[in-house]
Amino acid sequence: MSAAMNFMRGEPDKRDRMLVTPEGLALPLTVGSRGARAGALMLDIIFIVLGIIVFFIVMGLLGFSLIDVGESGGAGPIAEFLIILVILFLFLARYGYFLWFELGPRGATPGKRLLGLRVAARDGGQLTAEMVIARNLVRDVEVFLPLFFLLGGGEDQGVAGLAAFIWLAIFVLFPFFNKDALRAGDVVAGTWVVEAKAAKLKEAMSLAPDRSRDYQFGEAELSVYGEHELQVLETVLRQDQPEALRDVAEAITGKIGWRLGQGDEREFLEAFYAALRAHLESGMRFGKRKRDKFS
Amino acid sequence: MALSLFRKNEIEPPADIEAASLRSDKFRLEREVDWQRLDQIVTALEKGRPKRISDDDLLNLPVLYRKTASSLAVARETSLDASTLDYLEALVRRAWFQIYGPRVGFFGWLKRFFLGGWSGAIRAIWLDICIAFAVMVAGTIVGWLLVARDQEWFYALVPGGMAGGRVPGAPREVLEETLGHQGGADGLGVFAASLFSNNTGVAIMAFALGFAFGIPTLLLLVYNMALLGAMLWVFDDAGLGTEFAAWLSVHGTTELGAIMLAGAAGMHVGRTMAFPGDRSILSAMQSAGVRAAQVMAGCTIMLIVAGLLEGYARQLVDGTGARFAIGGTMLVLWTLYFLAVRSPKEREA
Numbered sequence: 001m002s003a004a005m006n007f008m009r010g011e012p013d014k015r016d017r018m019l020v021t022p023e024g025l026a027l028p029l030t031v032g033s034r035g036a037r038a039g040a041l042m043l044d045i046i047f048i049v050l051g052i053i054v055f056f057i058v059m060g061l062l063g064f065s066l067i068d069v070g071e072s073g074g075a076g077p078i079a080e081f082l083i084i085l086v087i088l089f090l091f092l093a094r095y096g097y098f099l100w101f102e103l104g105p106r107g108a109t110p111g112k113r114l115l116g117l118r119v120a121a122r123d124g125g126q127l128t129a130e131m132v133i134a135r136n137l138v139r140d141v142e143v144f145l146p147l148f149f150l151l152g153g154g155e156d157q158g159v160a161g162l163a164a165f166i167w168l169a170i171f172v173l174f175p176f177f178n179k180d181a182l183r184a185g186d187v188v189a190g191t192w193v194v195e196a197k198a199a200k201l202k203e204a205m206s207l208a209p210d211r212s213r214d215y216q217f218g219e220a221e222l223s224v225y226g227e228h229e230l231q232v233l234e235t236v237l238r239q240d241q242p243e244a245l246r247d248v249a250e251a252i253t254g255k256i257g258w259r260l261g262q263g264d265e266r267e268f269l270e271a272f273y274a275a276l277r278a279h280l281e282s283g284m285r286f287g288k289r290k291r292d293k294f295s
Numbered sequence: 296m297a298l299s300l301f302r303k304n305e306i307e308p309p310a311d312i313e314a315a316s317l318r319s320d321k322f323r324l325e326r327e328v329d330w331q332r333l334d335q336i337v338t339a340l341e342k343g344r345p346k347r348i349s350d351d352d353l354l355n356l357p358v359l360y361r362k363t364a365s366s367l368a369v370a371r372e373t374s375l376d377a378s379t380l381d382y383l384e385a386l387v388r389r390a391w392f393q394i395y396g397p398r399v400g401f402f403g404w405l406k407r408f409f410l411g412g413w414s415g416a417i418r419a420i421w422l423d424i425c426i427a428f429a430v431m432v433a434g435t436i437v438g439w440l441l442v443a444r445d446q447e448w449f450y451a452l453v454p455g456g457m458a459g460g461r462v463p464g465a466p467r468e469v470l471e472e473t474l475g476h477q478g479g480a481d482g483l484g485v486f487a488a489s490l491f492s493n494n495t496g497v498a499i500m501a502f503a504l505g506f507a508f509g510i511p512t513l514l515l516l517v518y519n520m521a522l523l524g525a526m527l528w529v530f531d532d533a534g535l536g537t538e539f540a541a542w543l544s545v546h547g548t549t550e551l552g553a554i555m556l557a558g559a560a561g562m563h564v565g566r567t568m569a570f571p572g573d574r575s576i577l578s579a580m581q582s583a584g585v586r587a588a589q590v591m592a593g594c595t596i597m598l599i600v601a602g603l604l605e606g607y608a609r610q611l612v613d614g615t616g617a618r619f620a621i622g623g624t625m626l627v628l629w630t631l632y633f634l635a636v637r638s639p640k641e642r643e644a
Contacts, residue, residue: 134588190581
């Protein structure tokens, strides 16, 4: 559920934050959940590994068997160039991938983008290149060292291995000990990861034929419901599922004491939605808001 | 994403505005062309293709942004259309990220970085650099003294693979040979690239470990320098002290300088964490982190230079004097650059 909806209903999510733009407009932000961030990281690592695999396949297809070059010793200039390429590619895969994508206009790696996340400056100001560099340098201790540690069987090294494990675990678990899910790199750089989903503009609701003459609702019938119910009704109408329409129409007619003919549900609900929204919005203009049916 | 390929460029004007029965829907229909125009501009910016935006749109961007922001403010107070509110909120947020996003591109940043950003950041952490330098000198002396007292320490400090014949009591000829050059330039590029990759990893770790109050950084510096001290003793014992120093200085002044700066940057962050001063710990760490990041970006460049010097110059140039000359020149150049380059006065604060 979006931050705005929760905010309006007065039941703020633990991850909702308010950001005030220079225009003085309060803009709700939602801090990315730890699960989504872990998922994004895993996706990114998968992309990196896939990229490395593809890179080596391409190298193989080019006809230069790197292993042969290593064994024969007498590397020609082309083979030498290829080895340099491999070293630089592996280096860039480790340090360059995150840096490159987070410096882009979306402020997100492909994994973050897929999960609707982006990096932002915590103080609401600009996200600068230095911040992105700082948060990604610390990533080395937070992600890659633990990863190599696990892959390399570092846990077999007795006391030193255990110490290293605890030490790395502090970094890995860091996001679980603060409310903004900041990792150590975020703290150093002054950044955080927030949700950045794009929404599509849907059809206006009151373009349906005006039926206010066929269905006329009185003050008492419209004051049964509040904004929350109106927005639930909006969702139901937009989804347009016959059974859901049927159920909701029955619930409403039951509540206001109407009887409805078969097949008129959508018409009735559209008319009721328009009337209820007009009623609630006119209340809003006079500063009266009704959050839900209980208020 | 795929849909935008087929999306028409023109924005369709909304259906008959008068047909809408609700006032808040009329409000929306009257303004949605502007919103969608902003949406298109923001999408193009997000995709990194600002060239697709027409001049007209670009000139209107600030106006469109303010209009949409004020639409959102009005809609919050007058409309109960949840999907429109969600759309506007997402749109204003995206536009805000683009408009208040980084204003300098990569090359602009690079220019600012070389013309003062880097050297300024280095001058700002002078105290940490002094500490790092002292620690490195101490580490070298410790390594030297340990091996001088008991040669078994050498094997404890230096990993077997790295020593490669350079052990205490090795014949002078063997040691001399390791300092000589290996002939032609074949394979030196690979050597330089792998040195760069390896050294940068060490430098980044020295920085990243600074997060824990800088203590692991100090340990890393001491260990690496003790290794150097031990090696120095071995060569000095064989009467090759000066030759070894010359051999090392070719790239060492640059490489050890970079590692010193990386350690200092890590320590700067760690020290700020321990002593944030009169600011909150988070904001103090942020400014320290951003300053340290500039130093670190510079370290990468220094390590590229060091890798090239180590891979090519050291292997191709023979003779103690010439090697000292290269190393000394690099040291002077770096020092002058860091001390002399001041950032030009910022036109916009």
